[in-house]
Amino acid sequence: xxxxxxxxxxxxxxxxxxxxxxxxxxxFKESPNYRLQHFxxxxxxxxxxxxxxxxxxxxxxxxxxxxxxxxxxxxxxRPLIVQFCANNPDDLLQAARAVEPFCDAxxxxxxxxxxxxxxxxxxxxxxxxxxxxxxxxxxxxTQLSIPVTAKFRIQETKEKTLEYARIILSxxxxxITVHGRRREQKGHNTGLAxxxxxxxxxxxxxxxxxxxxNGNILxxxxxxxxxxxxxxxxxxxxxxxxxxxxxxxxxxxPSSVGGSGMRGERRDGAEYWVGRDGKGGYRVxxxxxxxxxxxxxxxxxxxxxxxxxxxxxxxTATFSANNANSDxxxxxxxxxxxxxxxxxxxxxxxxxxxxxxxxxxxNKEDAKPTSPNLVSIQGHLFQLLRPLISKHTHIRxxxxxxxxxxxxxxxxxxxxxxxxxxSGIQEHEAFPERFETPLExxxxxxxxxxxxxxxxxxxxxxxxxxxxxxxxxxxxxxxxPEEALQIGAMQPKKRDILxxxxxxxxxxxxxxxxxxxxxxxxxxxxxxxxxxKENCALVPSAVSG
Numbered sequence: 001x002x003x004x005x006x007x008x009x010x011x012x013x014x015x016x017x018x019x020x021x022x023x024x025x026x027x028f029k030e031s032p033n034y035r036l037q038h039f040x041x042x043x044x045x046x047x048x049x050x051x052x053x054x055x056x057x058x059x060x061x062x063x064x065x066x067x068x069x070x071x072x073x074x075x076x077x078r079p080l081i082v083q084f085c086a087n088n089p090d091d092l093l094q095a096a097r098a099v100e101p102f103c104d105a106x107x108x109x110x111x112x113x114x115x116x117x118x119x120x121x122x123x124x125x126x127x128x129x130x131x132x133x134x135x136x137x138x139x140x141x142t143q144l145s146i147p148v149t150a151k152f153r154i155q156e157t158k159e160k161t162l163e164y165a166r167i168i169l170s171x172x173x174x175x176i177t178v179h180g181r182r183r184e185q186k187g188h189n190t191g192l193a194x195x196x197x198x199x200x201x202x203x204x205x206x207x208x209x210x211x212x213x214n215g216n217i218l219x220x221x222x223x224x225x226x227x228x229x230x231x232x233x234x235x236x237x238x239x240x241x242x243x244x245x246x247x248x249x250x251x252x253x254p255s256s257v258g259g260s261g262m263r264g265e266r267r268d269g270a271e272y273w274v275g276r277d278g279k280g281g282y283r284v285x286x287x288x289x290x291x292x293x294x295x296x297x298x299x300x301x302x303x304x305x306x307x308x309x310x311x312x313x314x315x316t317a318t319f320s321a322n323n324a325n326s327d328x329x330x331x332x333x334x335x336x337x338x339x340x341x342x343x344x345x346x347x348x349x350x351x352x353x354x355x356x357x358x359x360x361x362x363n364k365e366d367a368k369p370t371s372p373n374l375v376s377i378q379g380h381l382f383q384l385l386r387p388l389i390s391k392h393t394h395i396r397x398x399x400x401x402x403x404x405x406x407x408x409x410x411x412x413x414x415x416x417x418x419x420x421x422x423s424g425i426q427e428h429e430a431f432p433e434r435f436e437t438p439l440e441x442x443x444x445x446x447x448x449x450x451x452x453x454x455x456x457x458x459x460x461x462x463x464x465x466x467x468x469x470x471x472x473x474x475x476x477x478x479x480x481p482e483e484a485l486q487i488g489a490m491q492p493k494k495r496d497i498l499x500x501x502x503x504x505x506x507x508x509x510x511x512x513x514x515x516x517x518x519x520x521x522x523x524x525x526x527x528x529x530x531x532x533k534e535n536c537a538l539v540p541s542a543v544s545g
Contacts (some may be wrong), residue, residue, distance in 0.1 A: 001076060002291050003241055006249040006282075016248055017234070018365065021372075022109045024120075025086035028095040036104075037370045039082070040065040041073075041102040070373065072102030072299060073448050081149060083107035085122040087132065096140055098147075100175065106144065108136055110152040111179050111214075113186045124183040127164065134171040141172025151177035151214070151236075153185075155198040161197050162204050169209065176201075177236050180215040186285040188490035189481045192216060195229045202231035218466050218475035220250055224321050225335075242383040244473040245291070246282045250356050271313045273425070273472055276432060281472040284388055285310060285421040288381070288414055293405075299373045305411065311422035313429055368404035377410060378402050389471040392420045421471040428469060433498065435469050459483060 004016050020039070027034040045065055064147040072080050083098045085091035088110065096106040110133065112123025126133055140148040150173045154161045165176055178201060180193030193215025202211060213232035217240045218224060226235050241247050252272055272278035275528065296304040369375060381399055382389070389396035395416045428435050457479050468474045484490040 001247055001294050002245045002287075004076070004289060005294065006246045008249065014086060015079060016079065018077070019101075019236070021096065021108065022083050022085050022112060022123075025084040025093040025095040025214055026088065028084065028098065029091050029182070035098065037375075038374075039099065039102075040371065040374055041068070041099070043069040055124065068438045072099070076298070079104045081105045081107045083109045083151070085112060085117065085120070086136055087122050087126065088118075089135050093139050093143055100406055101145055103146065105147040105149050105174065106131075106140055107149045107151060107177075108140070108173075111148055111177075113153065113183045127155065127183070130164070130167045130375055137171035137173055147171055147174035147530070149175040150181065151178065153179045153181055154194065155182065158197055158200040162201060165201055165205060169205070173211045175216055177212040178232075188479070190478050191481050198230040198232055210234075214238070218462075218477070219244065220247055223248070224531045225245045238334055239383075240396075242380065243386065243475050244281070245287060245384070245443055246473055269425075270310045271425035273469070275435075275469065279468060281468050281474060283310070283421060283471055284385060284416045284473055285414075285471070287384065288417055288472055291384070292410065292414060295373060295377065299371060301405075308416075310418065311425065313425055315456075338514070357430060366434070368403075376406045378404065381410075381413065383476075384473070386476055387468075387474060388417065388420060388482065389470075391470050392416075394422060424469065424471045441530055501531065 001070070004018070007013070007016055009134055010254040023038055024034070029040070043066065065427055068074065071077060072082075080103045082096075082103045082105075084092055084106065086094055086095070091110070109123055110126055114123070117123030138151060139146055150168045152164065152168065155164055160469065161178075165178070166177055178198045180192065185191050195213065198211065199212045201209075211230075211232045213226050213230045214233040216238040217226060217235055219240075221236050225522055226232065237247055271283060271286040272280060273283050289310075293304045296302055326472050377398065379478065385395070385399070389399065395413065398409075398416060399413055402413065459477055463477050466475050466477060478491070479487070483488060485492060
């Protein structure tokens with residue numbers, strides 16, 4: 001809903017298609033509590049607005065004593081695709097029937113690469129079992145009244161990926177979403193998505209095949225690049241939209257006010273910030289406010305609190321953090337507040353009031369809320385505010401202590417963020433050079449494209465391209481795997497070390513006049529010298545999506 005709120009309803013662009021989080025089909029089928037905690041489609045008429053009902057598992061249409069609530073609500077949450085992981089056709093079918101009245105399609109997730117998917121035998125770890133995949137998709141295709149779709153990752157070769165896609169389509173999938181990374185590309189080894197695989201599918205599958213591309217979408221400008229490079233019919237963004245919920249909408253028109261729904265952005269600096277270099281983006285304090293307002297309006301169904309207008313720079317604005325020459329690293333302490341635990345231990349004289357008490361048990365009023373919309377706020381804000389809280393660590397600490405459902409604690413985060421953004425913008429106006437990236441920390445496009453450049457791959461060019469001041473929504477750029485290896489964040493796998501050593505031992509670099517070997521590539525001396533360095537592959541850039 002947050003991303004949809006930034007879409008212009010008056011434009012000719014197609015509507016935004018939303019996917020639910022991935023649900024476990026067996027748990028969704030068997031556990032009413034699991035369904036209640038993950039999918040809120042209806043609630044009883046007689047219940048209070050904040051007490052949703054558990055959805056039935058029979059798949060029937062909502063009864064007269066229920067009303068639409070949040071997920072799949074025709075007023076504001078369509079079109080919607082609900083995605084499941086599964087390895088049992090009956091579990092998947094029963095779970096899909098439960099959501100069938102409330103969505104436009106059901107998706108089988110074949111792309112999850114995480115360890116829990118390996119242990120549970122689902123997601124990307126089904127790709128060695130094409131017969132099971134066919135049965136899962138075909139069961140939904142023949143038994144549901146709505147389409148079935150599938151999301152999967154590329155395989156080792158383009159030919160294998162094409163064969164895999166044909167199996168999925170032959171089972172009855174109406175849409176395939178292709179993530180341009182392989183199963184092992186995750187965490188520090190995420191690396192780049194390969195769009196050429198998606199283009200290969202486009203060129204070798206029937207023309208009427210609907211393909212969505214996934215991977216390497218960092219900002220709004222990447223969408224058209226991806227569509228052009230892949231020939232896909234649409235683009236999916238997951239992590240990119242968590243870091244920047246405005247990723248599918250362009251900047252608002254200069255000095256425009258108005259619109260319908262929740263839209264009404266003004267490009268006067270209050271919501272959308274633009275720097276001296278012309279680069280800009282939506283301010284995180286504005287996006288955070290809108291996120292909280294959506295929670296109040298749709299989840300809690302109460303008016304949001306009254307808030308003062310966001311700070312807008314003016315010719316007379318001054319930066320007064322301590323003094324004009326203050327160290328920017330010390331500015332964090334201006335808005336910092338003492339930890340709650342520490343404040344509770346002090347009496348009015350500032351002395352220790354009493355020994356620390358044992359941690360008390362939660363009473364019923366403190367019980368953790370079941371609504372996924374309230375439980376997920378903290379995690380969402382860590383993604384949205386990542387650049388800001390990496391600098392303002394007191395806000396990070398305060399956010400880490402927020403408890404689900406305690407809206408007053410999250411309102412405190414809103415206030416802290418707004419104060420920090422105001423201070424940051426004022427500092428930028430007074431000392432813009434502090435926010436400019438040093439030349440030695442950037443890499444030019446020509447350096448990236450130069451195939452003769454023997455330097456190790458670097459993500460600096462990508463960071464320089466997408467980086468904005470910390471008060472602007474922006475993507476998270478992961479280091480390349482090569483960089484992760486260099487800093488020790490990732491260790492090479494034993495099989496890769498052995499393979500490289502075995503490959504190198506077979507290469508004779510030089511022989512003397514008698515035919516004896518002087519140097520062998522793969523040994524400590526041979527591997528680190530001469531032509532081996534010059535033939536290192538250079539990855540173009542680092543992106544995540």
